[in-house]
Amino acid sequence: MLEVSERDWIFEALKEKGLATATRIITKYIAGRLKGVEDLVKCALCPNMCKFSCPTHIVLGSETYSPAGRARIAYYIKKGLLEPSEENIKPLYTCLNCNACSIWCPFEFSLPDVIHQVKVWLRQKNALPERLREVEENLRNYRFLHGIKPVEQARKGDVLYIRGCTVRHRIRDLAELTVRVFRKLGIDLATTPEESCCGIHAYYMGSDDLFKELARANMESLRSFGWKYAITSCPITAYAYRVLYPRLGLKPPLKVYYVAEVLKEVLKDKELNEVKKTVVLHEPWALTRGLNSDSVIELLKLIPGLRVKLPMRHGREVFDVGYYCTLLAFINPELARRVAVERLRELKEEADVIVTASPDAKILFTELGAETYDIVEIVAEALRGVS
Ligand code: SF4
Ligand code: SF4
Known part of the structure; x- marks a missing residue:
């Protein structure tokens, strides 16, 4: 061959x-x-x-x-x-x-790595696009990408659930559904109103000191409760904890998994409902290129009746979109939308229904009128008694 x-x-x-x-x-x-x-x-x-x-x-x-x-x-x-x-x-x-x-x-x-030190140098010279100063202030003052954190109750459990700023801000229903899915599988997820941003936007802006400050604060919080491990709905958060924090010499005291990485193991011996859908999969780069994880495909293979198609650019070659988990939502939302339109065109060559493992993609594709499911929504459909 x-x-x-x-x-x-x-x-x-x-x-x-x-x-x-x-x-x-x-x-x-x-x-x-x-x-x-x-x-x-x-x-x-x-x-x-x-x-x-x-x-x-x-x-x-x-x-x-x-x-x-x-x-x-x-x-x-x-x-x-x-x-x-x-x-x-x-x-x-x-x-x-x-x-x-x-x-x-x-x-x-990696182009981002190649230009990173110039961004750091620019930040030291106080150069930053105006719109990003507000984002930086939010991270500095509230440790939350979108300003003041939402008012929430703490939830007790063995496993920490880091929902991610975008899920907490824009798609809270997904966070609630994730808690119910894991409870159904015998895992109680703990959430805390103190949850802080992983800080990756500070890194993208060249504000390395702020990024380190947020990373250290997150490390402390992981240490303080004795959770077994953590899961997150945000692949970028998993990437930050597992790849970027260690680059700073910070070793998280417990592993942070993207939800699919845990679900694909837990669901292996479970009886699942048929999900009669033909879908096309959009994976985020943070999983495929960043963490070399094929957990989403492995997870979807477990679901009977589900027909999963892959777009032309997938896996390590995926064409990703970006919104809140990049700087685009703040600096050029129109460009974010145009990138999403292009990706959607490619996805729709395979199927009209999209399954994604990216909160940003879920928001963008839904806003563009496409029927889009997060993988947890598909798992919920396959489990009996979770809605
Ligand atoms: S990142 Fe692209 S533009 Fe830069 S050296 Fe490599 S191939 Fe060339
Ligand atoms: S958008 Fe992606 S492909 Fe383009 S320069 Fe940045 S990292 Fe490279």
Whole structure:
């Protein structure tokens, strides 16, 4: 069988370029491999080989909103060749941080990582798009993305349930349903009104000190109660706890799982109702690329009667959308909507009903009129006596 690796496309593309161009690109590639050349410079010099995978570039068709485009802007600003004005810096914060570019990059760069230190430097110089200052203030003052935390009662249980800011703010019904689903399975979820944001938006803004402050506060709170483990409805939260916190040298005292990671184990020997639906699956990048988890597909396979289709870009190559779990909802909601329209077009080639493991996608696709279910809603349908 013919084996095709993720980067074979580069050689195919080079064949069509002619010898002179191909040689120039290869020379740049080799030069880029040399030690001492900053990743930002390599990315800025790159002919944007990964741009076809970038959601914002796909919908806008603009180099400014492409991976190398952002690297060039960051580089010019850092070198003093471009003013760090609101207009000039904005494209840096419209990146979904989805890492689609890293899958195709010959250097295996992640554009968000490549420009992160420039964002940190900009933040130290007090440069930040105006609309994001409010988000930063919310995180600093309330430790909640959307301002003052909702008034809630604490709920006791063995397993901590971190609902995530977006679920608490926009889709509380999903949080309540998740509690009922787990109770039906014999697991009492604990919730606390003190639940704080994972802080990832501070990281995306280059406010690393604030991100560390939030991460440390969350670590303390996990330590204080003796829960066995934690689950979350927000894949980005699981990614922050398991990937970003350890990067800061913080080791969470217990593991934080995305709900599907636990449900796929618990449901293995359960008798389930048929769910007679044909659905197309939209997974978030944080699970597939960030945590290398196929838990959602594994979970859906357990449900009798459910026919699950996959869109063209799925798994590690998923084309993700972004809203509250990125900076787009705050800085450019129209762009978030256009990315969602494009993804929806692709999903609907497979089926009209969408199942997602992303609170952002649930909100965006529902607002665009698509019948969209969170995976927990599908599990609830498969369990007897949960509504
Ligand atoms: S991320 Fe990699 S492939 Fe994409 S523009 Fe930068 S260097 Fe080029
Ligand atoms: S992380 Fe995603 S949105 Fe950002 S440049 Fe890469 S592909 Fe584009």
